[in-house]
Amino acid sequence: MAEVKAGFIIFVLTLVSLVLIPLQWVSIRLRLPVQRHLPLIWHRIASRLVGIKVKQVGAPALDRPLLITANHASWVDITVLGSLIPLSFIAKSEVSGWPIFGLLAKLQRTIFVNRTRRTETGQVADEIAERMAAGDAMVLFAEGTSNDGNCVLPFRSALLGAATRALGENGDTKVWVQPLSVAYQGFYGLPMGRAHRPHVAWYGDMELPGHLWGIFTRGALDVIVTWGEPVLVDKSTDRKALTRQLENEVRSLTVASLLQKPVERPELSEIEASEFFSNEEKPVKAGA
Template structure:
């Protein structure tokens, strides 16, 4: 029974990814012909695709809170690569991701075509990335970042990096905190986290072989960026996400760099 479930889920997922690749290729071709960046269209189609991708994963999702009507900088805790399709299905939105994802077969190409911005950790290009984030928000587009900079097991919350929130201040938009939690039988899910030495294929097979789990997504009250420093925004968003997840916020200060 478990093998049949895995086979059916893999087939469903493969169909969704194949269709997503075809869709991305068509949009890319249209951009070349029109010689125009179709970012708004790409974001809407990406939302549609991510909703189907999330539907192919073994999760029952519950969303609490209201979607923001105005463009905002979304900040969320980070547990797994599955955060992206689950959150991206809520609203047309772009992501900031580590540069390594760009090299992933197919997934990296799809992320690039969806408008994902990539950052190289420790490469000294944070100023350039900050300018890209600010420009993205100023164009009236939603953007989501994971200010912890890495994934966790869902049982802890790492320090939020203040430099990643500076774009909200520079572009004059509010911060939309989001708390995401994976559960199984009412307890923290041990399968969903993508951490440590996990590789994509092994994690995917482990996830698809498991019974369906639950995901709680809470859209918390937006935080105005006016008259706040980037570290104040980081500490505030970190604290209210920690409270929503019933976790202790890290004691160290949000990174000033």
């Protein structure tokens, strides 16, 4: 029965894609405003088919320019976040060459980053800043890689420079950076638990087709998306200090979601995080 369900999901998504892909391609070429909304439709249909239930805590900032900094556990994050508001992602350059997913990423108007060439960081940051200034909400998975869904890895500060670059030459533009937590909490309405969360997470050397099939056959995921308070950025903002602030906020929100507890002040959240992983095997950092 699960295999039949997965086949049905693939069939319907194929039909939907055959309709929306040409429309999105034309919208991008003609720079039509609908180019921001067609991917939203695709992700909402995909979420409904798979059975992904998303509970939002807080709300996305309405002000623009906006950079969203989120934790990253799985390719499922893309569909979860893509189903909420019109946005685009910042991804590693390898994604652009992936079959099917690379095409979908390009149609989402993703900005690709070559991590092996640090000299390109400034150029990419300028591109992100331009898109933000044009009104696009950009999502940066600030850990730089995915993990097993039970933790938040250290944030990388390099591309957060896009926020200050979006201020403009006079620095009179208000630019916002908003922390965002994605936590996978349950299967079929039951607590997922630490041991089962990696079944949803996609990290390390996991093969994408097998993981994709597993999600399609299991489905019924309960996800909590928690929006933190937007941070106003100005010319005096220290990029590394901002990175630490965002990392601590996302970690606090994620731990609270996984433990199903209210968000406490940062000091307490760090203590809870250590308790959460006490007597457990520490997560191993996934490969880029």
